[in-house]
Amino acid sequence: MKTITKTCIIVGLFAGLYSCVKEEKLNTKIENYDTFVPGAIDEWITKNLTDPYNIEVVYRYQRNMHDINKNIAPADESKVIPQMDVVINGFLDVYKKIGGVPFIKTYTPKQFALFGSGDYDVDGSVKGGTADGGRRITLYGVNNFDIANSNSVTGNLQVIHHEFTHILNQMRFIPAEFGKICAGDYYSNWTAQENDQAKARSLGFITPYSRKSIGEDFAEVLSHLIVAGQLYYDDFAYDSGKDAYPKFKQKEAIVRDYMMQNFNIDVTQLQIEFQRVMAEKYKSSRYSATTALSNDYVGSLDWDIRNTWGLENTISSKQRSLFMAILDELGGWTTKSMTFQFVSATKATLNIGFGDNSVTYTASYDFDIVKNADNTFKIAKSATQGTGNNYGNGNIDWVLKDTKPLIDYLGSTSFSADWKQVDLSVNPSDYLQFLILKDTKDPNATFMGKVNLRKY
Amino acid sequence: MKKIFYLMFLVLLAFSCSKPKEMDPIFGNPDDRISDTLLYVKKTLVDAPYGWKAYTTTEISKGGYGFYMQFGENDRLKMVADLNETTASVIKESTYRIRQIMYATLSFDTYNYITMLQDPDPSVYGGTAGKGHGSDNEYDYVKTHGDTLFFQGRKFIKPLILVKAKEDEAKKYTSKGYLDVINKNKAFFKKNPLTSIVVGNVEAELAFGFRTKRMSIITANSDGSFSSSFVEFCNTIDGIEIVGGVVINNVQLKRFIWKDENSLVGLDKDGKEYPLKINSSSVVPYLTALGASFSVITIPDATTYNGWSTNFATRKAQAKAGINRWAFDGVNFFILRTIDFKFQSVNKRMSIVFNTTYEGSKTFNLTYNYTYTVENGKFKFTLSGTPSGNDGALYNDVRYLLQERINVDTFELGYFVNSETGEVMSQFKSVEHPDFYFTGQNN
Numbered sequence: 001m002k003t004i005t006k007t008c009i010i011v012g013l014f015a016g017l018y019s020c021v022k023e024e025k026l027n028t029k030i031e032n033y034d035t036f037v038p039g040a041i042d043e044w045i046t047k048n049l050t051d052p053y054n055i056e057v058v059y060r061y062q063r064n065m066h067d068i069n070k071n072i073a074p075a076d077e078s079k080v081i082p083q084m085d086v087v088i089n090g091f092l093d094v095y096k097k098i099g100g101v102p103f104i105k106t107y108t109p110k111q112f113a114l115f116g117s118g119d120y121d122v123d124g125s126v127k128g129g130t131a132d133g134g135r136r137i138t139l140y141g142v143n144n145f146d147i148a149n150s151n152s153v154t155g156n157l158q159v160i161h162h163e164f165t166h167i168l169n170q171m172r173f174i175p176a177e178f179g180k181i182c183a184g185d186y187y188s189n190w191t192a193q194e195n196d197q198a199k200a201r202s203l204g205f206i207t208p209y210s211r212k213s214i215g216e217d218f219a220e221v222l223s224h225l226i227v228a229g230q231l232y233y234d235d236f237a238y239d240s241g242k243d244a245y246p247k248f249k250q251k252e253a254i255v256r257d258y259m260m261q262n263f264n265i266d267v268t269q270l271q272i273e274f275q276r277v278m279a280e281k282y283k284s285s286r287y288s289a290t291t292a293l294s295n296d297y298v299g300s301l302d303w304d305i306r307n308t309w310g311l312e313n314t315i316s317s318k319q320r321s322l323f324m325a326i327l328d329e330l331g332g333w334t335t336k337s338m339t340f341q342f343v344s345a346t347k348a349t350l351n352i353g354f355g356d357n358s359v360t361y362t363a364s365y366d367f368d369i370v371k372n373a374d375n376t377f378k379i380a381k382s383a384t385q386g387t388g389n390n391y392g393n394g395n396i397d398w399v400l401k402d403t404k405p406l407i408d409y410l411g412s413t414s415f416s417a418d419w420k421q422v423d424l425s426v427n428p429s430d431y432l433q434f435l436i437l438k439d440t441k442d443p444n445a446t447f448m449g450k451v452n453l454r455k456y
Numbered sequence: 457m458k459k460i461f462y463l464m465f466l467v468l469l470a471f472s473c474s475k476p477k478e479m480d481p482i483f484g485n486p487d488d489r490i491s492d493t494l495l496y497v498k499k500t501l502v503d504a505p506y507g508w509k510a511y512t513t514t515e516i517s518k519g520g521y522g523f524y525m526q527f528g529e530n531d532r533l534k535m536v537a538d539l540n541e542t543t544a545s546v547i548k549e550s551t552y553r554i555r556q557i558m559y560a561t562l563s564f565d566t567y568n569y570i571t572m573l574q575d576p577d578p579s580v581y582g583g584t585a586g587k588g589h590g591s592d593n594e595y596d597y598v599k600t601h602g603d604t605l606f607f608q609g610r611k612f613i614k615p616l617i618l619v620k621a622k623e624d625e626a627k628k629y630t631s632k633g634y635l636d637v638i639n640k641n642k643a644f645f646k647k648n649p650l651t652s653i654v655v656g657n658v659e660a661e662l663a664f665g666f667r668t669k670r671m672s673i674i675t676a677n678s679d680g681s682f683s684s685s686f687v688e689f690c691n692t693i694d695g696i697e698i699v700g701g702v703v704i705n706n707v708q709l710k711r712f713i714w715k716d717e718n719s720l721v722g723l724d725k726d727g728k729e730y731p732l733k734i735n736s737s738s739v740v741p742y743l744t745a746l747g748a749s750f751s752v753i754t755i756p757d758a759t760t761y762n763g764w765s766t767n768f769a770t771r772k773a774q775a776k777a778g779i780n781r782w783a784f785d786g787v788n789f790f791i792l793r794t795i796d797f798k799f800q801s802v803n804k805r806m807s808i809v810f811n812t813t814y815e816g817s818k819t820f821n822l823t824y825n826y827t828y829t830v831e832n833g834k835f836k837f838t839l840s841g842t843p844s845g846n847d848g849a850l851y852n853d854v855r856y857l858l859q860e861r862i863n864v865d866t867f868e869l870g871y872f873v874n875s876e877t878g879e880v881m882s883q884f885k886s887v888e889h890p891d892f893y894f895t896g897q898n899n
Contacts, residue, residue: 005462012465016472031487033494033556036565037531060551060565061593071587071611073575076567077550116567117577120586143567143580 036060041080048088049112053105057084058113065113065138073117075142080114082147083139083156087112089277090157091164097424098269107263109167111136116143125191129159131166150284158227165219172262178254179214181247187211201240204247206233221255225267226274229287230432231297231453238454245456272424272431289417289435290375293345300341301435301449303350309450313420313434318445322406330354331398333361340449346370348379351390352403363399364390365407372414376440380411414440420448493560497597500605501527501554501562501618506626507534508605508618511699513688514573515590515612517583519669520688520699523570524621524629527552536634537569538691539581544635559596562607562616590614615700625693637714638691642666644720649873649880650735653722658705661739662732663880664689664696673702674740674749682740684749695720737871738880743833746869746882747801750898753882755795762874763883763895771856771892778853779812779822788815795857797884797896804828806837808862810854822847824858834887835867861892 041059049055058065061074095104109131118126118141130138137160146152185203187195190212200208206224210217225233237248259265278284285291292298305315305323315323327335330352337353352363366382385391393399420434432451439445483489501508507526513519522538533552537543550568555561564570572581573591583589592609595616599606607616621629628634645651645664652661661674674684687702695713702709708725712732715721722730738745755761760769776792783789790812798807810822824847826837839858843851851858865886872883872895879897886892 009465012469016469031491033491034553036551036553037529039530039532039551060553061563062565063594071574071576073571073577073580073588074564074566074593116571117575117580120576122586124585141577144577 041077044081045084049084053092053108054110055108056111058111061115062113065136066115066119066140070119072115072119072140073143075114075116079116079142079145083114083142083145084112086145086147086153086157086282087160089281090153090274091160094270094273094277095164095265097273099263099265103263103265107164107167107171109135109137109164113138114142115140117141121191123191128156129163131163137163137167147282150278150282150286153282154227154278154284154286158223161226162219162223165222166215168259168263169215169218172258174214174218175254175258178218178251178258181250181254182217185211186213186217188213201236202244204240204244204251206236206248217251218255221251222259222267225252225255226270229275230268230271231287231292232295234453234455235295235297238456242456249455266428268431269424269428272422272428276424289419290371290377292435293342293369293377293417294371296342296345297453298342298435298451299454300339300452302452303338303340303447303449305448307450309434310448313448315448316444316446318409318439318442319447322409325405326352326402330363330402331396336360342369347382349386350403350407352394352399354399361393362390363393363396363403364388365394365403366391367410376414376416377437378414379437381407413442415447416440490556490560493597494554494556497560497562497605498527498554500600502529504620506621506623507629509621509625509629509692510570510616510618511690511697512570512573512591512609512616513614513699515614516587517589517668518686518688519589520690520697521570521573521669522690522692522697524626524634524693525618526626533564533568534630535568535570536629537572538634538638539569539572541635543569543572544638544691545632547630555594557594557596557610561610562595562597564593592616617699628693634691634693637693637695640714641691641696646877648734650738650871652733652735652739653704653709653730654733655705655707655709655730659733659739660704661735671698673704674738675704676739680744682744682748701725736873742870742882743830745898747799750882751799751801752899753797753799753884753896754899755797755894755896757793761895762876763872763881763893765891765893767889767891768894771861772894774856775810775854778856779810779850781853782850783814784820788818790814790820795896804830805840808858820846822850822854824851824854826862833868835869837862837867839863861886861889865889865892 045057049057057080059075059077059080066072092104092108095108113136115138118128119130120126126141128140132138139156139159144152145156182204185205189195190208195208195211197208200211203211205211205217206220210220233248233252237245240248256267259267275287279287302309303323304310304327305319306327323338327338329335333354334356335352335354337351339351341349341351343349346369348367348369350365350367353360354363355361364386366385367379368382370378370380372378385394394403415437418436418438419432420430420436422428422431435449435451437447437449504527507524510523510525512521512523514521524536526534531551531553532549534547534549536545536547548568550564550566553563553565555563570591571593573583573589574593575581575583575588576586578585581589590612591614592611594610595607596610597605598608603620605618607618608614609616641664645666649663650661652659658675663672665671669688669690670686671689672684672686674682676682685702688699689696690699691697692711695711697711698709709722709730710725712720712722715729715731720732722732724730740749755772759773779790779792781789791814793811793813796809796811798809800806804827806826806828808824808826812820812822814820824843825840827840828835828837842848865888868885868887870883870885872881873879874881874895881895882898883895884893
């Protein structure tokens with residue numbers, strides 16, 4: 001009896017154990033209804049961005065891609081391809097060339113979201129872009145994008161380079177010393193009226209927005225170095241005053257070092273490549289020597305062609321004959337230096353230093369610089385010269401005898417301005433180093449000078 | 457004792473397999489339902505052979521806007537809109553999507569005319585910075601009623617009503633016919649600013665603001681007072697649509713259509729016609745309106761103006777020259793700009809304010825206070841006290857207008873329709889000097 005009972009219990013238990021095992025089929029289907037019919041734009045994106053870089057472009061409105069409390073207009077279809085083409089040329093390809101294919105494929109944001117209007121904040125400011133979690137760059141205001149306007153092109157690229165800096169910062173921290181340069185001057189309420197450009201720059205910030213936080217400051221410095229250019233940055237720093245200037249330069253040094261140490265990228269090379277693309281593809285004149293002269297970015301030109309740079313570069317025979325007449329000797333004295341110093345966008349002074357081992361004199365001449373309608377420059381001796389010994393020296397017969405041919409020649413024609421051709425793979429270190437004035441009447445007559453920027 | 461264990465075991469065994477049975481949802485699988493709705497909305501939109509007439513309103517600017525849309529199977533749509541000349545005449549193509557967000561949602565997911573209302577950049581199409589006109593680009597499907605689809609904006613909760621278009625309507629919409637009707641509507645109401653409609657025993661005065669896209673309705677109440685209200689309207693291919701309709705004397709008026717080349721009729725929801733009357737003066741008597749619907753009459757800063765007599769223009773110029781002799785600092789002289797007649801009808805007071813500027817845009821005002829009486833519709837103004845301070849110092853310089861006319865004459869005030877702009881203004885006419893009359897804007 002007991003055996004039967006036990007057997008029953010054991011069998012029963014097993015039966016109980018398995019009685020509930022049932023093959024259950026999942027009774028729900030998971031389906032995504034949020035699809036759309038792809039069009040020509042989507043094909044272009046797949047071919048140019050998704051396949052090579054695994055980048056998705058969300059140009060069709062998705063509220064979850066922006067602050068849902070905001071009202072933001074969708075992008076106009078006609079702006080999508082031109083805008084993304086600029087992203088490819090002015091951002092992806094630049095970093096691809098300088099940082100290498102693995103770099104850009106690894107670090108590039110994998111998603112671009114485009115919106116038509118700006119992102120309006122309650123305080124009245126309008127956001128141009130945001131970066132999220134190192135993955136996505138959101139560009140606002142795409143509907144105002146104008147491919148024919150190089151300012152519009154560079155404006156959006158400034159945003160992209162700025163946002164990309166944030167993404168790099170999420171991979172490698174900003175060095176602590178960067179924040180120490182302007183410690184105490186960061187100001188989250190950056191749109192406040194008192195934080196105008198004059199105030200921000202006097203504290204060592206490139207824009208009022210830089211004051212918002214260390215991260216923004218860092219991104220503004222790098223994006224300005226690339227997009228606004230080195231000359232703009234240096235000129236801005238110099239004009240910000242003696243106290244601010246070193247802060248700008250320290251920040252620049254840290255940013256350059258950061259890029260080199262962490263990503264093996266030389267910021268100068270980025271600048272060269274970016275500006276080449278802008279000039280060639282988008283007809284931007286922002287980085288040209290003409291712009292540099294008319295914006296008074298250049299401090300002075302070293303015209304002493306006996307220096308090393310003069311030996312390493314090709315000097316035209318015209319320049320050689322006119323300059324060497326002065327440089328060989330002046331009335332028996334040794335010529336020590338020859339500098340063409342820019343006083344403003346319309347004024348310059350030619351200073352010639354001469355003397356012997358114990359004394360140095362300077363002979364000076366003032367020049368008027370007039371920009372012609374065709375972007376060339378007229379450089380003629382000013383009718384009214386400065387006063388003082390230097391100008392007196394300039395009028396001495398035996399000085400004039402050698403300088404007059406050059407002065408007369410300068411005044412007799414107009415000059416176009418150009419940088420010495422720089423090729424990334426050949427002479428990147430010559431970037432922004434040599435300014436060439438070319439006689440508009442005689443293309444063989446070129447005057448090269450070594451550029452010196454103003455500094456304290 | 458042991459038996460009880462067996463019993464318990466058996467009972468447990470008996471229940472071990474019983475499971476609550478899965479309920480079938482009463483309304484079917486939610487997944488199927490949303491997919492059905494999505495398919496239905498898309499199919500309905502795409503299948504309309506001649507596209508859709510659409511109307512919406514805005515939350516912030518409170519205007520009505522009309523559209524014509526054609527939806528394609530390939531998620532693309534074509535649109536014209538009653539926003540400006542370009543939007544009314546040039547067809548713009550963009551994408552759309554029927555998405556499942558919370559409901560089946562019609563999303564205008566790339567830029568088109570309808571998103572101009574939602575654009576937060578005021579330089580695009582006005583509106584408030586950051587908010588635009590208070591409109592949406594995503595609309596939840598609500599219901600279908602006959603040939604009409606009802607949607608609702610996801611954020612500003614404004615309706616988007618789509619009505620199936622007919623063949624001839626589609627043809628007109630797509631061949632710049634929309635702009636023609638809009639211009640025709642504007643021209644008609646510019647020429648005839650005072651119109652009304654009679655519903656039963658109620659006459660309602662209508663005024664159409666083609667810039668604000670709102671119309672005002674003024675009706676007389678039985679006690680002699682007046683009620684006014686605003687509704688949003690938009691232009692359509694055959695007239696004007698009152699978005700959402702308006703109730704006048706228990707009749708829901710839906711739209712106005714062109715009856716013939718020169719007249720419009722109102723239609724109620726059953727299609728009954730109510731002719732639009734053209735009036736030469738307002739149904740609201742001038743004296744009732746003064747102090748109620750407007751209380752300030754502003755004489756514009758001009759040398760001549762519609763409804764001004766030569767005599768007035770001369771005298772105004774003299775006053776301007778008089779004021780211009782003065783300056784705070786001897787350098788920046790006052791320049792007369794506008795003149796305000798500010799009425800307080802409750803206590804029968806009126807003040808005349810000469811608005812002047814100096815040194816660019818700095819302002820300086822001269823104010824003269826009056827009391828007034830009205831007899832047989834004629835106004836008599838009496839200066840209160842003696843002007844002092846700056847008002848006193850410059851009083852003699854405005855004598856051409858005040859001491860010689862306003863202070864001593866009797867005036868008839870009434871409506872004046874500016875024949876150039878169509879604006880309804882006020883006109884002052886001197887009884888004693890028939891050559892002295894002028895007009896001003898009602899504010």
